[in-house]
Amino acid sequence: MSDDWISRFQGLSNLPERIRGILAARSQVIRMRKGTVIFGPGNAPENLLFLLDGTVRVQQLAENGREIVLYRVQAGESCVMTTACLLAYEDYSAEGVAETDITAAAIPRTVFDDLISQSKEFRTFVFSAYSRRITDLFHVIEDIAFQRMDIRLAQKLLDLGKGGVVKATHQQLAAELGTAREVISRQLSEFQRRDWIKQSRGNVELLDEASIARLAQSEAA
Incomplete structure (x- = not known):
């Protein structure tokens, strides 16, 4: 597969050529229609998605049926919820829904695990994105509370x-x-x-x- 999509992610485009080659060779571009439930509570993540086009809404569902939008994943971003579940080997506790038709590059879990352990540059990219989104979530909590x-x-x-x-x-x-x-x-x-x-x-x-x-x-x- 072409590595053209990698250039759309600044942190990935700066990776060593060998790592970019692995991402290009072992990823797959997928498309989903608006309204598709991409992941949900109790499901284990199989891929890390790098969103190329569209918007994904990540929301938390309460037992009483209420829901809250935690954040949105836009083109050029990856999903921090998926990252957290991949790192912790845990199932999802929230739901991700395609808010528009989307196109994404899917990185299999095995590739994610290999690169996290082998590539300092890939780890830096993943954890930088993770920390930014966690900060956003703290702002959501602060807004709701105060x-x-x-x-x-x-x-x-x-x-x-x-x-x-x-x-x-x-x-x-x-x-x-x-x-x-x-x-x-x-x-x-x-x-x-x-x-x-x-x-x-x-x-x-x-x-x-x-x-x-x-x-x-x-x-x-």
Whole structure:
């Protein structure tokens, strides 16, 4: 297989030629459709995926049915949950779903184990990506524990708004923010009362983005 995909990952493109050759020869480019469950709780990882195109949503499912989006894997990244499970020889405790059609390079577990033990450069790449994502997860925990929900919702609406419209249900927004749907519904109703938004089925139209932005930035005040 061509090693063209390796050049899309800065840490991999700097690896010694021998290691790049192993990755190219023993990897496989795979494609999955939007909505595919890539991994789930109780499953053991068979490959480390380097995402070439698309987005993967990694979410935690609670016993009561609630879910929280932990992070997203974008093109040019690998999944820290998979890395952790490969290193610890443990099954997944979260779920990864293709949020769009995706293309990825799959590195078999045996290759991952060999390179982790043999290549300092590959270890550095893996653990650097791991540490960055762990830091992101700490920020998620901090936000859930300490930040006001109205501020977090305002930030999320601005993040997700495309052309002034957020295409998401109350349940999806609740999963993004790690809270209950009822909490999101109450807060959106308050935003609507202020004429900041207009709601319709599966859509939130942003009528007053300036006011929403002021609220989103108010944590610094």
